[in-house]
Amino acid sequence: QLQASGGGLVQAGGSLRLSCAASGRTFSGYHMGWFRQAPGKEREFVAAVRWSIDITRYADSVKGRFTVSRDNAKNTVTLQMNSLKHEDTGVYYCAASVFGINTAHRLDLYEYWGQGTLVTVSS
Numbered sequence: 038q039l040q041a042s043g044g045g046l047v048q049a050g051g052s053l054r055l056s057c058a059a060s061g062r063t064f065s066g067y068h069m070g071w072f073r074q075a076p077g078k079e080r081e082f083v084a085a086v087r088w089s090i091d092i093t094r095y096a097d098s099v100k101g102r103f104t105v106s107r108d109n110a111k112n113t114v115t116l117q118m119n120s121l122k123h124e125d126t127g128v129y130y131c132a133a134s135v136f137g138i139n140t141a142h143r144l145d146l147y148e149y150w151g152q153g154t155l156v157t158v159s160s
Contacts (some may be wrong), residue, residue: 038058038059038061038064038089038133038149039058039059039131039133039149039150039151039152040057040058040060040151041055041056041057041129041130041131041151041152041153041154042055042056042057042058042154043055043056043154044078044128044129044154044155044156044157045156045157046157047121047156047157047158048056048090048118048121048158048159049121049122049123049158049159049160050120051121051158052117052118052119052120052121052155053118053121053156054107054112054115054117054118055071055089055115055116055118055129055154055156056114056116056120056132057069057071057113057114057115057116057151058111058112058113058133059112059113059133060112061116062065062123062151064088064096065088065089065132066088066089066135066147067086067087067088067133067134067135068085068086068092068133068134068136068138068141069085069086069087069088069105069107069114069131069132069133070082070083070084070085070131070132070133070134070141070144070147071084071085071105071114071116071129071130071131071132071146072129072131072132072144073127073128074127074130074153075124075126075127076127076143078127080130080144081096082096082125082141082142082144083095083096083099083103083116083129084096084099084103084105084116085105085134085138085141086105086107086114086138086153087107087133088104088107088109088114088133089109090097091106091107092138093105093138093144094138094139094141096142099118100118101126102118102119102121102140103110103116103117103118103119104116104117104119105117106129106159114131115148116129116131120158121156121158122158123158123159123160124158125156125158126156126157126158127157128154128156129148129153129154129155129156130151130152131150131151132144132148132149132150133147133148133149134146134147134148135148138146
């Protein structure tokens with residue numbers, strides 16, 4: 038029901054745009070989150086946006102570099118990543134949570150998960 042795409046290999050300082058396509062149900066009332074998992078590390082919160090209104094949250098490590106947005110007409114959520122750093126490398130997942138966006142960092146509260154897309158930033 039959630040399909041992440043757009044990952045790839047990019048040099049440090051470059052940009053990538055990830056997309057998360059939702060299908061099979063409506064996510065109205067949910068917020069959509071992006072998480073990432075680097076090799077050997079735990080999955081961590083990156084950004085989130087309410088499905089129905091432009092309320093966003095970001096991890097401190099990506100503020101000012103990443104932008105999360107949603108396109109309700111296309112049923113997609115996008116993560117625009119600029120000024121990428123080597124430490125942004127990891128598998129990026131999109132997920133959906135029915136809980137308030139103030140809990141966006143809580144990966145245990147997300148009910149639906151996409152399969153992940155790999156982002157590799159070369160230094």
